[in-house]
Amino acid sequence: MTTRRFWVFLEQELGHVHPVSWELLGVARVLASQVAEEAAAAGDEVVVEGVLLGHQVRAIAEMAIGYGADRVYLMDDPVLEHYRNCPFYMGIEAIATKYEPEVFLIGATTLGRDLAGAIATSLGTGLTADCTKLEMGDVKGASQKLLLATRPAFGGNIMATIVCRRHRPQMSSVRPRVFPAPAYDPEARGEIVEESLDVTEEGARACILEFIHAKEDTVDIEYSDVIVSGGRGLGGPDGFALIKELADAMGGVVGSSRPCVDAGWISYAHQVGQSGKTVRPKVYVAAGISGALQHKVGMQNSDFIIAINNDPNAPIFEVADVGIIGDLYEVIPAMIKEIKARKEAQA
Amino acid sequence: MFHALVAIKQVPDTTNIRIDPVTGNLVREGVPAIMNPYDAHALAAAVEWKRKLNGRVTVVSMGPNSFITTIREAIELGADRGILVSDRKFAGADTLATSYVLAEVIRAIHEQDPLDLIFFGKQAIDGDTAQVGPGVAVRLDMPIVTYAVAIRAVDLDDATVVVERKTERWTEVVETPLPALLTCEKDIAEIPFAPLPDLIRSLRYEPEVWTMDGPITFDTEMIGVRGSPTIVYQMGTPPLPEPGEKISAREEGIEAALAFTFKKAQEAGVLQTMIGGAQ
Ligand SMILES: Cc1cc2nc3c(=O)[nH]c(=O)nc-3n(C[C@H](O)[C@H](O)[C@H](O)COP(=O)(O)OP(=O)(O)OC[C@H]3O[C@@H](n4cnc5c(N)ncnc54)[C@H](O)[C@@H]3O)c2cc1C
Ligand SMILES: Nc1ncnc2c1ncn2[C@@H]1O[C@H](COP(=O)(O)O)[C@@H](O)[C@H]1O
Numbered sequence: 001m002t003t004r005r006f007w008v009f010l011e012q013e014l015g016h017v018h019p020v021s022w023e024l025l026g027v028a029r030v031l032a033s034q035v036a037e038e039a040a041a042a043g044d045e046v047v048v049e050g051v052l053l054g055h056q057v058r059a060i061a062e063m064a065i066g067y068g069a070d071r072v073y074l075m076d077d078p079v080l081e082h083y084r085n086c087p088f089y090m091g092i093e094a095i096a097t098k099y100e101p102e103v104f105l106i107g108a109t110t111l112g113r114d115l116a117g118a119i120a121t122s123l124g125t126g127l128t129a130d131c132t133k134l135e136m137g138d139v140k141g142a143s144q145k146l147l148l149a150t151r152p153a154f155g156g157n158i159m160a161t162i163v164c165r166r167h168r169p170q171m172s173s174v175r176p177r178v179f180p181a182p183a184y185d186p187e188a189r190g191e192i193v194e195e196s197l198d199v200t201e202e203g204a205r206a207c208i209l210e211f212i213h214a215k216e217d218t219v220d221i222e223y224s225d226v227i228v229s230g231g232r233g234l235g236g237p238d239g240f241a242l243i244k245e246l247a248d249a250m251g252g253v254v255g256s257s258r259p260c261v262d263a264g265w266i267s268y269a270h271q272v273g274q275s276g277k278t279v280r281p282k283v284y285v286a287a288g289i290s291g292a293l294q295h296k297v298g299m300q301n302s303d304f305i306i307a308i309n310n311d312p313n314a315p316i317f318e319v320a321d322v323g324i325i326g327d328l329y330e331v332i333p334a335m336i337k338e339i340k341a342r343k344e345a346q347a
Numbered sequence: 348m349f350h351a352l353v354a355i356k357q358v359p360d361t362t363n364i365r366i367d368p369v370t371g372n373l374v375r376e377g378v379p380a381i382m383n384p385y386d387a388h389a390l391a392a393a394v395e396w397k398r399k400l401n402g403r404v405t406v407v408s409m410g411p412n413s414f415i416t417t418i419r420e421a422i423e424l425g426a427d428r429g430i431l432v433s434d435r436k437f438a439g440a441d442t443l444a445t446s447y448v449l450a451e452v453i454r455a456i457h458e459q460d461p462l463d464l465i466f467f468g469k470q471a472i473d474g475d476t477a478q479v480g481p482g483v484a485v486r487l488d489m490p491i492v493t494y495a496v497a498i499r500a501v502d503l504d505d506a507t508v509v510v511e512r513k514t515e516r517w518t519e520v521v522e523t524p525l526p527a528l529l530t531c532e533k534d535i536a537e538i539p540f541a542p543l544p545d546l547i548r549s550l551r552y553e554p555e556v557w558t559m560d561g562p563i564t565f566d567t568e569m570i571g572v573r574g575s576p577t578i579v580y581q582m583g584t585p586p587l588p589e590p591g592e593k594i595s596a597r598e599e600g601i602e603a604a605l606a607f608t609f610k611k612a613q614e615a616g617v618l619q620t621m622i623g624g625a626q
Contacts, residue, residue: 013516085481085490085491085492085493089485109515110493110494110513110514110515111514111515113477113478113481113493114481114491114493114494117442117446117476117477117478117479117480117481117482117485118481118482118484118485118491120442120482121443121446121481121482121485121486122485124443124576125443125576126441126443126575126576126577127442127476127478128577129474129475129476129477129478130475130476139580148580148581152585153474153582156585157584158582158583158585159582159583159584159585160579160581160582161579161581161582161583162577162578162579162580163577163578163580164576164577164578165576165578166576205490205523205524206490206492206522206523207521207522207523208519208521209509209520209521209522210519210520211517211518211520212511212517212518212520213517213518214517226620226621249622249623250620250622250623251620251623275475282617282620283612283617283620283621297585303615303617304611304612304615304617304621305591306608306612312593312595317590317593318590318591319590319591320590320591320593321591321592321611321615322592322593322594322607322608322611322612323591323592323593323594324593324594324595324604324605325593325594325595325596325597326595326596326597326601326604327596330596330601331596331601331604334601334602334605335605335608338609339621339622339623342609342622343622343623346622
């Protein structure tokens with residue numbers, strides 16, 4: 001009997017978990033279930049496991065079990081208090097060499113990308129960046145199901161499915177919000193296995209002298225329930241005042257398409273899409289956005305999409321639940337008024 | 348003397364990529380090839396420090412012969428030496444095989460003429476993987492600072508560098524021993540206008556071309572398709588989502604359009620969220 005391990009890197013900084021960790025536990029569980037039958041026939045065991053590095057972060061390991069990890073490998077060491085490339089990749093390399101996971105998923109955050117390329121190289125295996133779809137599937141010539149990792153290529157115009165035939169683990173990075181977070185189960189039971197780090201402070205080869213917290217605009221659009229995005233159809237930077245007014249009325253945040261960011265109408269933190277953020281709010285409003293592929297890939301998983309565009313053939317209408325054909329400068333003020341009226345009626 | 352190396356890649360200008368609406372294929376004709384923008388900024392930073400510390404800059408690129416134009420462009424921007432690593436056997440390399448070749452070349456250069464700083468772009472805009480830089484750092488067993496936005500100080504006597512790196516949460520000021528590898532954001536340096544002597548030199552510059560035949564040797568198991576664990580299994584166009592319902596505010600009136608929108612929102616269970624989240 002062998003154990004087929006589906007691994008997730010649990011990302012945290014200063015004890016704050018990045019929610020992508022839970023999203024990936026959810027995907028890992030789905031992938032594990034896709035090989036359940038094959039594994040049962042072969043008498044193999046299939047497990048979902050988390051890998052957690054940090055200092056005094058045991059509580060996160062416990063939470064991970066609630067989000068679906070059967071087991072968490074915990075490396076708790078003062079050297080790991082702040083993320084640094086060397087001790088993190090070396091620590092993970094050691095655990096991975098010991099347990100030989102089959103699949104290893106890492107969030108495509110700044111931290112996760114810094115780490116994933118280093119781990120894949122140190123383990124000598126393949127890594128597919130920014131996957132938007134993951135599946136365990138049959139591949140000709142392979143004795144077991146392999147990870148089919150699909151990602152956009154050529155500026156998002158084509159989807160490429162990548163496989164890693166012989167090398168293990170099969171690694172993928174996935175952006176936050178591409179997959180939904182699983183439900184938390186307080187009854188779930190699992191195991192925490194402590195591992196020790198074999199890297200000293202000198203071995204970390206980097207010393208963080210200072211943290212500078214940005215004073216500028218640090219909007220976190222990724223995890224907002226409501227996003228109102230404006231595009232080139234706004235006609236100029238002032239249009240974002242109207243977008244902001246609608247976002248405020250709805251209790252949401254402002255998003256943008258890329259040309260508005262490139263033109264300096266609004267900061268990059270607001271950009272939705274392939275080269276910006278992936279979002280999946282409950283409500284997404286796209287105003288004056290044509291709906292280019294690179295924009296759609298970043299927002300099409302939203303629960304409810306309202307598009308406002310004066311071109312009846314705009315591709316954004318293909319993904320919208322409701323498409324309003326009209327001038328955004330007429331529709332949005334009326335919408336704000338309507339929302340305010342409904343709010344008042346409720347109060 | 349300060350010695351920096353910059354890894355530069357030539358990429359299609361993805362802002363100009365089109366798909367043939369009939370065949371669904373990529374239209375390559377007329378798509379200009381450019382120096383990967385992040386690499387251009389990384390090069391600008393290397394040249395800036397070369398001028399401050401009175402040193403030299405070497406650039407390396409792996410790819411077909413057409414990449415020579417990009418190496419010449421690097422000379423124009425202030426690089427002193429350019430090496431094109433080119434062999435048909437390197438073709439089909441994924442990021443693991445690419446990082447192997449680049450690391451072997453950088454190691455050889457470092458042995459001839461020790462390097463202080465190695466610059467990479469944050470990512471190449473054709474694949475957006477951001478994997479090659481960290482891979483090369485691991486292979487060379489060098490410390491890496493990714494997402495570098497500013498170099499505060501380079502101290503050749505102490506062999507340290509202080510770099511600002513920007514993450515999603517904050518900016519970190521990191522001190523790391525030299526030699527070190529940086530992957531750079533565009534903020535790292537502005538691309539300067541080429542001084543005339545560099546411009547003239549670049550026109551006639553012939554980069555060194557390194558191949559499987561020398562001057563260094565590569566393990567054939569580690570390069571090209573054989574050295575690449577990942578393969579492209581399938582290509583397709585993204586699936587079309589189910590179209591939603593449209594209403595024309597012009598024909599039916601704004602009021603009707605909004606009433607329709609709110610009704611749909613209610614059916615989808617998001618009406619409360621839409622009017623400000625109050626439950
Ligand atoms: C590699 C790559 C990465 C990219 N990444 C991203 C990304 O992350 N995010 C992104 O958004 N784009 C990205 N793009 C760009 C993308 O291809 C499109 O160019 C972009 O999304 C178009 O933005 P837009 O819809 O705002 O502008 P346009 O395409 O110009 O559309 C403007 C729309 O506004 C409508 N309009 C005009 N006036 C009004 C009015 N008064 N009322 C209502 N509607 C009006 C028009 O009918 C039109 O449909 C990327 C491209 C590439 C090649
Ligand atoms: N073929 C190549 N030749 C030289 N440098 C490269 C090559 N491929 C990638 N790089 C470097 O690695 C960085 C990251 O590339 P990538 O991992 O492909 O996103 C680029 O910005 C370049 O600095």
